[in-house]
Amino acid sequence: MTTIRDVAEAAGVSIATVSRALHGLPRVSDATRQRVLAAAAELRYVASPSAASLASGQTNAVGVVAPFINRWYFAAVVHSAEERLRKAGFDLLLYSLGTDVQERHRAFSGTLLSKRVDAVLVLGLHPTADEVAALSAVGGPVAIVGAKVPGWASVRIDDEAAARSAVRHVLDLGHRRVGFIGGDDPLRTAMPAERRAGYRAELIAAGLPVHPELEAVGEFTVRSGYAAAVRLLQLPEPPTAIFAASDEMAMGAVQAARRAGIAVPRDLSVIGIDDHEMAELLDLTTVAQPVVAQGVLAAEMLLGALVEPDGEPHSVTVPTELVVRGTTGPAPRRG
Amino acid sequence: MTTIRDVAEAAGVSIATVSRALHGLPRVSDATRQRVLAAAAELRYVASPSAASLASGQTNAVGVVAPFINRWYFAAVVHSAEERLRKAGFDLLLYSLGTDVQERHRAFSGTLLSKRVDAVLVLGLHPTADEVAALSAVGGPVAIVGAKVPGWASVRIDDEAAARSAVRHVLDLGHRRVGFIGGDDPLRTAMPAERRAGYRAELIAAGLPVHPELEAVGEFTVRSGYAAAVRLLQLPEPPTAIFAASDEMAMGAVQAARRAGIAVPRDLSVIGIDDHEMAELLDLTTVAQPVVAQGVLAAEMLLGALVEPDGEPHSVTVPTELVVRGTTGPAPRRG
């Protein structure tokens, strides 16, 4: 293995000079720097990250903690964050948790992250006070996407407002019986509750009653959205519009309606949240949230905090936008 | 920061004993081990990975090199591989390349991976001889998913056979004019070429001519599949069936047909490859490939090679399966 010593010998300098030259530090003459660079390239020298970390206390890695990586939203955010971080010279350590409580605990306790990363990016999770304390104790800056935590930088949409604008859209179309398909919250992300709150708030603001039987809960998946829609559509007095807390669930709902011979949007309007990459294909009306921007923004907040550890962490709410497509339409005339 | 020295003091033993006790090595009395474990827990001690790596030469991390992480197939494989690797105590370093040639070069040259990981998992890329040499020089075992490389462990489907079975299905339904939507190959993955070869081979085996104008190439995306289908359907003599090299492209093709007023499957049959998570929802006929199995298998091959470095790397081809759904049907009568 090529070490810094080999490079030093080849260039005829000390290892200290090699280190300085390779890091672009001052106090190295141009001639020397060139010689070192040439020797390093010649020998294909790559510094040992372990040794560098041990000596410097910096890992040049960022940990990403997310519940899933194989869900559109998370994959998109991770992808954009990774791109930004790598450009800044950081590696990405991935911790996708699934719904396993054990895993979640290990990730947040610091066992996995302590001394391993310079900063942490949390996605789509709403940590408890204990978890916040534990992760903060790891040492580096933490940024969170999809929730707001005091002391941490955060990027998110206003989930309640997004839900309200979705519901408002169908109310504007004349719908008065609006169903809700929400997700349960095994990872305690808070997001599902906020979207439900928005749904209810908008109904109330319109002077409409909140009917618990019009609310169905499942997972944030197509399949679960399908099942939830089936339940809603079998009600004695089914909704004429369904607001689903995610596009994946909305897609399932559209499919359920079609299979039941209920025409969308003639007999049933469906709206989701996300603007999933398949939403356009399926002609789904939705409230779009910017995923790339959230990933990049969070990455940059981390980068900023790494440079300036004492800066106040920012909390940014990015805008959502109603995207009207073909799954919503005027409320059907009363039968 | 708590170091091994603190634990040693608290337990009243030497640091060597702490190390042994924590690693479950023999030559530690039960009583001592208990005391050490208790002290470590009490102090919330977490060993420094950098120091451990430097001293032991092992990083306990696996690098995953993939072109995209935000594509269904890759996300699914990474997810399952990560789960398996983490269970074995390994961290995951993510390198998603995009289509940037520079990035690809950096990843394969070893600059990013050298001394950073114990093993590498390559997904959906077909490295050149130079790249194989460079990555092999990094030192640890390498496993590849979706291609076969001499000297590396590999897991994949038989892309040509998968394509042939898709084409056979529509031929069996009586179609004689079968279009192909393929993907170009900026990352040189070989996969697109094999699927096209399978398409042609099956036509020839059925005694049918190969019409270049029936082959459309784009990216592996819904949008690109849509555009390609539009081109095929505008031909003077359009195909009655389309085989797309991925489900995402097939979904785009279905949408293009519907928008053009062409009924699926009455006027046009469409079949893809993958069994994408949305395929069932969209009632898409496809050739399914097992994603979780591929991720887990590749991870286990790596784990095995780490334990037994001199074992012969295995090369596994996992089976695919035709899944007939609603987008394929009998060929329309000749007009």
Next chain:
DNA sequence: GTGAAAGCGCTAACAA
């Protein structure tokens, strides 16, 4: 502008 040397926190060989 350059080099010598002291660690960083741990593992592993060896000694006791």
Next chain:
DNA sequence: TTGTTAGCGCTTTCAC
């Protein structure tokens, strides 16, 4: 069964 000690390869201070 336990402790001592020599590194692992690098960064960083300090002296020159």
